[in-house]
Amino acid sequence: MKNKVFRELQLFAAETGTTVAADLTPAISVDFTSRIxxxxxxxxxxxxxxxxIPMAAGTDIKIYKWTVGELAAQVGEGEDIDLTHVKRELADTITLDLDKYRRNTTAEAIQKVGRDIAINQSDEKLIQKVQKGIKGSLYTVLKAGTGTAAGTNLQICLANLWAKLQKYYEDEDVSPVYFVNPQDVADYLGTAQITMQTAFGFTYIENFLGLGTAIVSPQVEAKKPIATAKENLRGAYVPMSGDVAQTFNLTADTTGLVGMTHSTKTGNATVDTLLMSCVKFFPEFQDGVFVGTISGE
Structure with a gap:
């Protein structure tokens, strides 16, 4: 009886070596999630x-700033010492909402231009947009920095920002990082030869003008460079695992930063791309971020 059942199952089993949907979609998802x-x-x-820092979806991240009042005047022996007011107050709140993105590819699109363009290259464009959103959220909170500095050109402005960082982090050994509009860099350097590198779509210059790392981006307002210490920057994410990942069959790499899946829909002959993530970068203290102003000559 057991042999009969086994032979019948063999009749309905896919032929050895047959490529099935399960062979295709996870491979695409694994490749993309690993790269992201x-x-x-x-x-x-x-x-x-x-x-x-891994956190649950819906978690609120609090960004604070410090306010220190004027130091009280010194008093004589035995006299009451006046108070100096120190206050930590809430400056901003970031909520870790689950970001969900989906696109759909038709059979006709695959037939017309091929699988690579219709699915893979199109997904690549979606991913670039998602990465831009992650970067954009960082710039949004950086622009809200409460510290200020100014200078008549980029070098003087960055030098004054550096000085403000040294004062704010007086008792700490910190690494300054600057965020600068590319036009400001071009205006200052002209034809000077500098070495630029890239990461996550960022262009950056190490030890720029001897002051620290400069990240060059058009998302920074022209003539408004921003500076903080690397030690003031934090990152948090919602792990793409657990019930959500299992329910939607999300594929993630070992970091768990991004979950992705591709699924065929036979009802309308299309392929669905589903991407989920929640990664946020932010400063721990808003008053530890300084926004400069290039005033011109």
Missing amino acids: AQNIVELQQLLGITDL
């Missing part, structure tokens, strides 16, 4: 963030 995660890790290293 590697880019995020490169950005993490560039920003000097040691660890990304």
